[in-house]
Amino acid sequence: MKILAILAVLFFSIFSSSIAASGGRTCVIPAAGDGSDDSPAIREAFRECGNGGHIVFQEDKTYSIETMLQLHNLSSVQVDILGTIMFSTDVRYWIRHGSYFWFQNISIALEFSGDHITIDGHDRGIIDGQGQVWYDLALGIGGLYGRPIPFALRNAQNSVAKNFWIKQSGKWNFVIVESKNITVDNIRITSLSDDFQANPGNLGNTDGFDTLFSDNVRIMNSYIDSGDDCVSFKPAGSTNIHVQNLTCVNTAGIAIGSLGQYEGQFDLVENITATDITLIGSRNGAYIKTYNGKSVYYPPQGGGNGTGLVRNVLFKNFNIQNITASPVLIQQCTHWAGWDVPPCAEFPANGFTFSNITWTNFTGYSNPTVGTTEVSLVCSPKSKCTGLSFEAINVKPANGSATYSCTNVDGLDSSCKAS
Ligand SMILES: *[C@@H]1O[C@H](CO)[C@@H](O)[C@H](O)[C@H]1NC(C)=O
Ligand SMILES: *[C@@H]1O[C@H](CO)[C@@H](O)[C@H](O)[C@H]1NC(C)=O
Ligand SMILES: *[C@@H]1O[C@H](CO)[C@@H](O)[C@H](O)[C@H]1NC(C)=O
Ligand SMILES: *[C@@H]1O[C@H](CO)[C@@H](O)[C@H](O)[C@H]1NC(C)=O
Ligand SMILES: *[C@@H]1O[C@H](CO)[C@@H](O)[C@H](O)[C@H]1NC(C)=O
Ligand SMILES: *[C@@H]1O[C@H](CO)[C@@H](O)[C@H](O)[C@H]1NC(C)=O
Ligand SMILES: *[C@@H]1O[C@H](CO)[C@@H](O)[C@H](O)[C@H]1NC(C)=O
Ligand SMILES: *[C@@H]1O[C@H](CO)[C@@H](O)[C@H](O)[C@H]1NC(C)=O
Ligand SMILES: *[C@@H]1O[C@H](CO)[C@@H](O)[C@H](O)[C@H]1NC(C)=O
Ligand SMILES: *[C@@H]1O[C@H](CO)[C@@H](O)[C@H](O)[C@H]1NC(C)=O
DSSP states (O other), X not given: OHHXXXXXXXXXXXXXHHHHHHOSOEEEEOOOOSSSOOHHHHHHHHHHHTBTOEEEEOTTOEEEEOSOEEEEEEEEXXXXXXXXXXXXXXXXXXXXXXXXXXXGGEEESEEEEEEEEEEEOTTTOEEEOOTHHHXXXXXXXXTXXXXXXXXXXXXXXXXXXXXXXXXXXXXXXXXXXXXXXXXXXXOEEEOOOTTTTTOGGGGTTOOSEEEESEEEEEEEEEEEEOSSEEEEEOSSEEEEEEEEEEEEESSOEEEEEEESOSTTOEEEEEEEEEEEEEEESOSOSEEXXXXXXXXXXOTTTOXXXXXXXXXXXXXXXXXXXXXXXXXXXXXXXXXXSOSOOOOXXXXXXXXXXXXXXXXXXXXXXEOTTSOOOSEEEEOOTTSEEEEEEEEEEEEEOSSSOOOEEEESOTTBOTTSOBO
């Protein structure tokens, strides 16, 4: 009785506040509950209430998603996810039917587009990608075509996503594409493979957050346990993005790139801050990666010879535990195309400018079993690296003293001392 009363109050407060705010209709989405596809009912609800209304995925209900959802043309809509949205494991379907975006041929299973969209999981909503089938299938091929992305804001403006859990994504978890003025708050992301200990490779490309062609984005107060980049600011346009208070477990770190993957394309990553980041069991701290100066094979695995600019970046207050590579890193010649890629030195990245990039206040310790390089800044001889600085980097190496290595960085010698 008491529980019912509390639930009633809770529901009443959620509904009444949103209805009052939108002044529109409410659509409570039915869930068949028998494993049949709930996508048609979801599409219908967004058609009815996606404009000035309120849409509810009900608590304790599981919505089976067997067909791709492009929820477009939304405006001033409040979406409450109180239940679970669960994607089918029909790999044949998803490989052919995701919502396509050209960059790295990504394929999205659920995307929201429009203006003033608020998606709130009230600390209960779950989006379940049932990704194990994809981890098993993709073994070592991160870019395997068609791996579905379970949540995207795509061509969205002035929108908010908060308080839900994305689990077992088949690929990247939360993607922001061609969007502006987006706030992301209190998201939990976990992608864990059954087989991770025996075969760590099979979690590749399960990034936490990725931004592509987006401006003015805030991502905060979130927890990410996945196998690849915790957050990746991707080309060709990630601008004015602020990331704060994230805990990232078993990730590759906070990344810019990979840059320069598309020949003839100019990548721009500008005005980025990442502060108050805890990295546990990470490969890197905060890093930048670029392809080399010759395009070999095709994206998503191959590519190269793009150009670009990375400017005004601040990485601050990182607590890094058990890291296996470098807390502060710029690396060249990222490639996933195979073995016969020409050596890096033969075709160094050509036409990049990296400027005003700062790493400051990094504390923590390295994994005791591997040798790490505290600071490794390798720039291309054919690019410009200027105004790079790091201060108060105190990530304790396993044994001995910290090592520093810099190449082609303006103002720094090979041991990263002012020259
Ligand atoms: C969205 O709106 C645009 C322009 O108003 C229209 O051309 C398009 O068909 C609409 N798309 C959908 C899915 O309703
Ligand atoms: C992937 O993208 C490349 C361009 O980057 C394109 O040539 C190729 O056809 C795409 N593959 C698929 C399956 O769409
Ligand atoms: C950005 O989006 C938020 C949330 O929808 C909104 O309150 C704010 O007014 C927007 N800012 C601008 C400059 O439009
Ligand atoms: C940081 O985010 C976590 C959720 O991951 C939250 O519990 C905590 O209160 C946040 N800290 C601050 C200072 O906002
Ligand atoms: C790189 O791309 C440019 C065009 O953007 C082209 O002129 C040049 O030959 C390419 N370099 C190599 C090594 O393929
Ligand atoms: C980056 O920030 C500076 C200073 O606030 C601003 O002048 C510039 O326009 C911003 N760049 C972009 C691409 O928004
Ligand atoms: C350098 O980048 C930081 C972080 O984005 C920014 O606050 C600062 O204004 C930039 N400095 C210059 C000279 O642009
Ligand atoms: C350095 O970062 C840690 C978090 O990793 C924070 O607790 C501490 O206050 C920061 N120190 C300064 C001087 O800002
Ligand atoms: C560090 O990582 C290793 C695996 O590489 C693990 O065995 C060890 O328990 C971790 N240490 C801590 C303190 O988490
Ligand atoms: C650090 O020293 C310990 C004890 O001698 C050794 O077992 C370990 O392999 C060393 N680690 C590295 C990275 O050299």
